[in-house]
Amino acid sequence: GAGVSQSPSNKVTEKGKDVELRCDPISGHTALYWYRQSLGQGLEFLIYFQGNSAPDKSGLPSDRFSAERTGGSVSTLTIQRTQQEDSAVYLCASSRDGTDTQYFGPGTRLTVL
Amino acid sequence: QKEVEQNSGPLSVPEGAIASLNCTYSDRVSQSFFWYRQYSGKSPELIMSIYSNGDKEDGRFTAQLNKASQYVSLLIRDSQPSDSATYLCAVNGYTGFQKLVFGTGTRLLVSP
Numbered sequence: 001g002a003g004v005s006q007s008p009s010n011k012v013t014e015k016g017k018d019v020e021l022r023c024d025p026i027s028g029h030t031a032l033y034w035y036r037q038s039l040g041q042g043l044e045f046l047i048y049f050q051g052n053s054a055p056d057k058s059g060l061p062s063d064r065f066s067a068e069r070t071g072g073s074v075s076t077l078t079i080q081r082t083q084q085e086d087s088a089v090y091l092c093a094s095s096r097d098g099t100d101t102q103y104f105g106p107g108t109r110l111t112v113l
Numbered sequence: 114q115k116e117v118e119q120n121s122g123p124l125s126v127p128e129g130a131i132a133s134l135n136c137t138y139s140d141r142v143s144q145s146f147f148w149y150r151q152y153s154g155k156s157p158e159l160i161m162s163i164y165s166n167g168d169k170e171d172g173r174f175t176a177q178l179n180k181a182s183q184y185v186s187l188l189i190r191d192s193q194p195s196d197s198a199t200y201l202c203a204v205n206g207y208t209g210f211q212k213l214v215f216g217t218g219t220r221l222l223v224s225p
Binding site for chain 1: 214216
Protein backbone atom coordinates (compact mmCIF):
# COMPACT_ATOMS: atom_id res chain seq x y z
CA GLY A 1 0.00 0.00 0.00
CA ALA A 2 0.94 3.65 -0.22
CA GLY A 3 3.31 4.96 2.37
CA VAL A 4 3.64 8.40 3.88
CA SER A 5 4.15 11.03 1.20
CA GLN A 6 5.53 14.52 1.55
CA SER A 7 5.72 17.48 -0.76
CA PRO A 8 7.68 19.20 -2.00
CA SER A 9 10.73 16.97 -1.83
CA ASN A 10 12.99 20.01 -2.01
CA LYS A 11 12.29 23.64 -1.26
CA VAL A 12 14.67 26.55 -1.66
CA THR A 13 13.48 29.86 -0.32
CA GLU A 14 14.81 33.24 0.60
CA LYS A 15 15.19 34.39 4.16
CA GLY A 16 12.02 36.05 5.37
CA LYS A 17 9.63 34.16 3.11
CA ASP A 18 6.92 31.81 4.35
CA VAL A 19 6.87 28.13 3.38
CA GLU A 20 4.32 25.34 3.62
CA LEU A 21 5.27 21.70 3.82
CA ARG A 22 2.70 18.99 3.25
CA CYS A 23 2.34 15.48 4.63
CA ASP A 24 -0.07 12.75 3.51
CA PRO A 25 -0.11 9.97 6.10
CA ILE A 26 -0.84 6.32 5.50
CA SER A 27 -4.57 5.88 5.07
CA GLY A 28 -6.27 5.06 8.35
CA HIS A 29 -3.41 6.23 10.54
CA THR A 30 -4.77 8.51 13.23
CA ALA A 31 -1.43 9.66 14.63
CA LEU A 32 0.86 12.02 12.74
CA TYR A 33 4.22 13.44 13.75
CA TRP A 34 6.55 16.10 12.42
CA TYR A 35 10.30 15.93 13.01
CA ARG A 36 13.23 18.04 11.89
CA GLN A 37 16.67 16.65 11.05
CA SER A 38 19.46 19.18 10.81
CA LEU A 39 22.94 18.35 9.56
CA GLY A 40 24.78 16.39 12.23
CA GLN A 41 21.78 16.41 14.53
CA GLY A 42 19.36 13.71 15.50
CA LEU A 43 15.72 13.84 14.63
CA GLU A 44 14.04 16.55 16.65
CA PHE A 45 10.37 16.11 17.58
CA LEU A 46 8.22 19.07 16.56
CA ILE A 47 4.54 18.21 16.98
CA TYR A 48 2.14 15.29 17.37
CA PHE A 49 -1.40 15.05 16.05
CA GLN A 50 -4.06 12.60 17.12
CA GLY A 51 -6.85 13.05 14.64
CA ASN A 52 -7.13 16.78 14.01
CA SER A 53 -5.97 17.87 17.43
CA ALA A 54 -2.40 18.46 18.54
CA PRO A 55 -2.01 17.26 22.13
CA ASP A 56 1.71 17.97 22.04
CA LYS A 57 3.25 20.86 20.15
CA SER A 58 6.07 21.31 22.63
CA GLY A 59 8.78 20.76 20.03
CA LEU A 60 7.90 23.70 17.80
CA PRO A 61 11.02 25.89 18.08
CA SER A 62 9.32 29.27 17.85
CA ASP A 63 6.01 30.95 17.13
CA ARG A 64 7.07 31.17 13.49
CA PHE A 65 6.25 27.46 13.26
CA SER A 66 2.69 26.21 13.12
CA ALA A 67 0.95 23.09 11.90
CA GLU A 68 -2.53 21.94 11.23
CA ARG A 69 -4.25 18.75 10.24
CA THR A 70 -7.59 18.59 8.52
CA GLY A 71 -10.01 15.72 8.09
CA GLY A 72 -7.78 13.55 10.23
CA SER A 73 -5.51 13.12 7.24
CA VAL A 74 -3.31 15.68 5.49
CA SER A 75 -1.11 17.92 7.60
CA THR A 76 0.63 21.16 6.74
CA LEU A 77 3.65 22.56 8.55
CA THR A 78 4.04 26.30 8.01
CA ILE A 79 7.18 28.27 8.73
CA GLN A 80 6.76 32.04 8.63
CA ARG A 81 9.58 34.49 8.02
CA THR A 82 12.09 31.71 7.41
CA GLN A 83 15.59 32.02 8.81
CA GLN A 84 18.78 30.29 7.69
CA GLU A 85 18.75 28.13 10.81
CA ASP A 86 15.46 26.65 9.62
CA SER A 87 17.36 24.83 6.87
CA ALA A 88 16.91 21.11 7.53
CA VAL A 89 15.07 18.02 6.38
CA TYR A 90 11.53 18.01 7.69
CA LEU A 91 10.19 14.50 8.18
CA CYS A 92 6.63 13.42 8.74
CA ALA A 93 5.65 10.10 10.27
CA SER A 94 2.33 8.42 10.88
CA SER A 95 1.20 5.51 12.98
CA ARG A 96 -1.98 3.52 13.34
CA ASP A 97 -2.48 5.07 16.74
CA GLY A 98 -0.20 7.03 18.99
CA THR A 99 1.44 3.94 20.43
CA ASP A 100 2.20 1.98 17.29
CA THR A 101 5.21 1.89 14.96
CA GLN A 102 5.92 5.18 13.24
CA TYR A 103 6.41 5.08 9.47
CA PHE A 104 8.37 7.94 8.01
CA GLY A 105 7.87 9.81 4.78
CA PRO A 106 10.75 10.72 2.44
CA GLY A 107 11.09 14.20 3.91
CA THR A 108 11.24 17.73 2.55
CA ARG A 109 14.69 19.28 2.31
CA LEU A 110 14.33 22.98 3.09
CA THR A 111 17.12 25.37 2.21
CA VAL A 112 16.86 28.99 3.31
CA LEU A 113 19.24 31.28 1.47
CA GLN B 114 23.39 17.16 28.24
CA LYS B 115 21.99 15.14 25.36
CA GLU B 116 19.17 12.83 26.31
CA VAL B 117 20.23 10.02 23.97
CA GLU B 118 23.92 9.51 23.23
CA GLN B 119 25.49 7.54 20.42
CA ASN B 120 29.00 7.37 19.06
CA SER B 121 28.85 9.01 15.65
CA GLY B 122 31.38 6.59 14.16
CA PRO B 123 32.00 5.54 11.54
CA LEU B 124 32.11 2.00 12.84
CA SER B 125 33.92 -0.10 10.25
CA VAL B 126 33.54 -3.87 10.20
CA PRO B 127 34.40 -6.48 7.58
CA GLU B 128 31.68 -8.43 5.85
CA GLY B 129 30.54 -11.38 7.97
CA ALA B 130 31.59 -9.83 11.28
CA ILE B 131 29.38 -8.77 14.17
CA ALA B 132 28.64 -5.06 14.38
CA SER B 133 27.89 -3.71 17.85
CA LEU B 134 26.11 -0.38 18.16
CA ASN B 135 25.60 1.27 21.51
CA CYS B 136 23.29 3.90 22.97
CA THR B 137 22.88 5.45 26.40
CA TYR B 138 19.95 7.53 27.61
CA SER B 139 19.50 9.90 30.50
CA ASP B 140 15.79 9.65 31.37
CA ARG B 141 15.30 6.83 33.85
CA VAL B 142 11.57 6.65 33.22
CA SER B 143 12.06 5.77 29.56
CA GLN B 144 9.79 2.91 28.69
CA SER B 145 10.41 1.84 25.14
CA PHE B 146 13.43 1.77 22.90
CA PHE B 147 13.86 1.61 19.17
CA TRP B 148 16.54 1.18 16.55
CA TYR B 149 15.99 2.83 13.19
CA ARG B 150 18.16 2.42 10.10
CA GLN B 151 18.64 5.38 7.80
CA TYR B 152 20.34 5.09 4.44
CA SER B 153 21.95 8.23 3.09
CA GLY B 154 19.31 10.57 1.73
CA LYS B 155 16.47 8.32 2.83
CA SER B 156 14.01 8.32 5.69
CA PRO B 157 14.43 6.23 8.84
CA GLU B 158 12.93 2.75 8.97
CA LEU B 159 12.27 0.78 12.14
CA ILE B 160 14.31 -2.39 12.51
CA MET B 161 13.94 -3.29 16.19
CA SER B 162 11.95 -2.31 19.24
CA ILE B 163 12.53 -3.47 22.82
CA TYR B 164 10.57 -2.80 25.97
CA SER B 165 11.98 -4.99 28.74
CA ASN B 166 15.41 -5.86 30.05
CA GLY B 167 17.32 -8.55 28.22
CA ASP B 168 17.79 -9.56 24.63
CA LYS B 169 15.39 -9.57 21.72
CA GLU B 170 16.38 -11.31 18.51
CA ASP B 171 14.99 -10.85 15.01
CA GLY B 172 16.93 -12.57 12.26
CA ARG B 173 20.47 -11.20 12.19
CA PHE B 174 19.57 -8.40 14.62
CA THR B 175 19.64 -8.56 18.42
CA ALA B 176 18.63 -5.67 20.64
CA GLN B 177 19.85 -5.63 24.22
CA LEU B 178 18.40 -3.47 26.98
CA ASN B 179 19.76 -2.77 30.46
CA LYS B 180 17.54 -0.25 32.21
CA ALA B 181 19.67 -0.18 35.36
CA SER B 182 22.63 0.99 33.29
CA GLN B 183 20.41 3.05 30.96
CA TYR B 184 21.99 1.31 28.00
CA VAL B 185 20.61 -0.22 24.84
CA SER B 186 22.57 -1.88 22.09
CA LEU B 187 22.08 -3.42 18.67
CA LEU B 188 24.09 -6.35 17.41
CA ILE B 189 24.14 -7.18 13.72
CA ARG B 190 25.45 -10.66 12.99
CA ASP B 191 26.96 -11.66 9.64
CA SER B 192 27.17 -8.01 8.61
CA GLN B 193 26.60 -7.32 4.93
CA PRO B 194 27.65 -4.32 2.83
CA SER B 195 23.93 -3.56 2.49
CA ASP B 196 23.86 -2.95 6.25
CA SER B 197 26.03 0.13 5.72
CA ALA B 198 23.84 2.97 6.96
CA THR B 199 23.32 5.25 9.94
CA TYR B 200 21.62 3.58 12.89
CA LEU B 201 19.48 5.80 15.07
CA CYS B 202 18.62 4.95 18.65
CA ALA B 203 15.28 6.34 19.85
CA VAL B 204 13.81 6.38 23.33
CA ASN B 205 10.25 7.03 24.47
CA GLY B 206 9.70 8.23 28.01
CA TYR B 207 6.05 9.07 27.69
CA THR B 208 2.85 7.19 28.10
CA GLY B 209 -0.05 7.70 25.80
CA PHE B 210 1.89 8.20 22.65
CA GLN B 211 5.33 7.63 21.17
CA LYS B 212 7.23 10.86 21.73
CA LEU B 213 10.58 9.67 20.50
CA VAL B 214 13.89 11.24 21.43
CA PHE B 215 16.55 10.30 18.91
CA GLY B 216 20.29 10.06 19.17
CA THR B 217 22.42 11.54 16.42
CA GLY B 218 23.12 8.09 15.01
CA THR B 219 26.08 5.83 14.43
CA ARG B 220 27.34 5.42 10.90
CA LEU B 221 28.14 1.78 10.09
CA LEU B 222 30.42 0.82 7.20
CA VAL B 223 30.61 -2.85 6.22
CA SER B 224 33.45 -3.55 3.82
CA PRO B 225 33.31 -6.48 1.36
